[in-house]
Amino acid sequence: MSQITMAGRPGGAVSPAVWVALGLGLIGALGLGLGQSPRIAALFVVGGAFGLVLYHAAFGFTSAWRNFIRDGRGRGLRAQMVMLAIAVALFFPALAAGSLFGQEVSGFVSPVGIPVLVGAFIFGIGMQLGGGCASGTLYTAGGGNARMLITLVFFIVGSLLATIHFDWWMALPSFEPISVVETFGAPLGIVLSFALFAVIAAVTILVEKRRHGGLEQAEPTKRQGLARFARGPWPLVAGAVALALLNFATLALAGRPWGITSAFALWGAKLSQFVGVEPSAWFYWQQPANATALAGNIFADITSVMNFGIILGALLASALAGRFAPNFSIPKRSVLAAVVGGLLLGYGARIAFGCNIGAYFGGIASGSLHGWLWLVAAFAGSTLGVRLRPFFFAGEGPKDA
Template identity: 25%
Template sequence: MLLKIISGGLVGIAFGFVLQRTRFCMTGGFRDMYIAKNNTLFYAFLIAITVESVGVLSLIKLGIVSSPYEDYSVLGAIIGSYLFGIGIVLAGGCATGTWYRAAEGLIGSWVALFFYMLSAASMKYGALQFLNQAISKYWVVNDNLAGQLGISVWYFVLLLVIVTILLVIRELNKTKKIVATLAPKYKGIRHLLFEKQYHKFWAGFVIGLIALIAWPASEFAGRTGGLGITTPSANLISYVATGDINLLNWGVFLVLGIFLGSYIAARGAGEFRWRLPDIKTIRKSTVGGILMGIGASWAGGCTIGNGLTATAVISSKGWIALPLTILGVWTASYFIFVKPNQYLKGE
C-alpha cells in the first residue's frame, strides 16, 4: 500500500501541478480547433502522445513494462467517446481538467466531478452496470492495432513522429504575435514554478514524460498501465461509500495526487479562490458530469486513458476514441457557442 501511495501520489502531484500551471485542458483545445481555428493545444497533445509512445513501447520491448493490450467493444468506444466529448463541454473541463479546476476552488467543477465519479461508479459497479455489460458484448476486438494487422508497431510510431514534427514546425513558423507581458513579481524558483508562462509545446513535452514515467511507476506497484482517470475516480467514490480497501489502488492515489498538485500550483500562483456558479452552470455541470461518467465507462477511458495513454501504445481503441471525443466536443460547441451567436446576429 505504501508503494502505491508514494508512486501513484508523486506521479499525480507532478501531473496536477503541470496541468494547472500550463492550463492544459483538452476540452478547450478541442473546442478551439473548431471555433477559433487554433490547433496549438492539440499539437501539444500530439507531442505528449509521441514522447510517451516512443518511451513506453521501448520499455515494453525491453520487458520492463508488461503488454497492456486487451479486448474492447468498438461500439462502446464509438458511442462512449462521442458522449464523453459532449459531456466535457457541458462540464467545462475534461477528466483531468475537472480535477484541477476543482482544486482551484470552482464549485461547478466540484459538481461535475462528483457526478462524473458517481455515474462512472454506477456503470462499473452499481445500478447502471447492465448498460456497460450490454454494450461490451458487441463488436469486440483486441486493441493491439499493429498485431491485428501483422506489422511492426514501429511503423506507426515513425508515422506519428513525422506527422507531429511537421505539424509543430509549421505551427512554430507561423507569424508570431508580440504580446506585452507584465514585469514579474517574483524571482528565482518561485518565478519559474508559479509565475512564468510556458509555451503549450513545452507543456506537452513534460506531460509526455510524466505519462511515460507513470508506466514503470505503476508496474512496480503491481499494476499494468499508464495514466488513467475514470476507473480510479469511480474506485475513489466507491471506497468512500463502501470502505472496501481493495479499491485503493495505484490509480486512486494518482487522482488524489493530481488534486493535491493542482491545489499547490493554484495556491502558489495566487489562483485559488472559491467561486460559486449560477444555477444554469450547475445544471450543465451535473449533466456534463453524468455524460462523462457514462461515456468514459462505455469507451473504456477518457481523454487521458484513451486519448493519451492508449494512443501512445498504438491501441486501436485509443485512435478511435480520440477523434470521436473531438467530434463530440465540436457537436456540443456548435449548440452551446456557435448557434446562439448565429441567432443573436440574425444569421
C-alpha cells in the same frame, strides 16, 4: 510598494493554502509509504506533479479542442501532438521489451468497436458542457474552481451508472484489441505514429493561417526563472514534455500508463456500498481487477492515489500562483451544464475503456488503435458540445479547462 512573495501575498506572508497543500502532501506520502508501500507513495507524488504541471501550464484538452473547433486556433492541439510524440518514443520500446527498469509493463490496449465510438462521442459532448475532461476536472477542482466540483460529483455518478450497464455494452460488436507495437514493431510503429501527429499538426497550421493569417503566440509574462517555475504560467510545450515524462514515470512505477476515471467508478461503488446498495453483483465489478479494487482499501488503488495527488498538486500550484479563491456564485444554467456534462463524462469514459487520459493519451502511447478511434469520436462529440454551449453559457461563460 509592498513586496509580493512567490505565493502572491504581500508583506512576505505565505498563503495558508500553500501550507495546507504541502502538509497534506507530506502526510499523504508518509502515510502511504508506511501503510501501503513506497511505490504507492511515489505514485502519489507523481500524481501531485501531474496536478502542478496541468495547472501551471493550463494544459487543457477541452479548451484546446474548443478553440480549434470554434476559432480555428490550434496551439493547444499541436502541444498535444508534441506530448504524444514524446510518449510514443518512450513507451513503444519499453512495451515491445515487456519490461522497464526491471518492472513488467503493459499498455492500455482495448477492443475497437461500438462501445468506444458511442462512449467517446458522449464523453466529447460532456467535455464541453462539463467544462473539462478527466484531468481538467481534477486539476481545476483542486485549483479552487467550485463549479468543477459539481462536474466531478456527477462524473462519479455517471461512472457508477455505466458499471450497471457494462455487460450490455460489452456485448455489442467489437474487434479484438489491435496494437501497433505488436503489429508493426516499435521502430515502424513510432514512424507511423509520428507521421499521423505531423499530419494533425499540419492541418491545424493550415486552418489557423487560413482563418487568421498567422499562428497564435503565447501571451507574454514578466515572470522568469524560479518565479515562473513556482507560480506559472508555463509554456504549453513545457507542459506537454512534462506530462509525457510523468506518464513514462507512471509506466515505470505502476507497470501501466496513467489513468484517471476507473477510480471515479470505484469511488461511486464504495459510496453506494456505504448507503446500502451492493454493486458486487454487477458484471463490471465481477471482473478480477475490479473485484479486487472494490474489496480492497481505496488507498491501495493506484489510480485513486494518483487522483488525490493531482488534486493536491493543483491546490499547491493555484496557491503558489495566488489564485486559490473558490467562487460559489454559479449561474443556474452553468450548474445544469456541470450536472449533464459530468454524467456524460463518467458514463462515456467507462464504456469507451477510458477518458482523454486512459484512452487518448494512454491508448495512443500504448499503440492501441482504440486510442485513435477514441480521438475521432470524442472530437466529433466535442463539435456537437461546442454548438450546445451557448444555451448554458452566456457569452461562453468562464474559462474552462
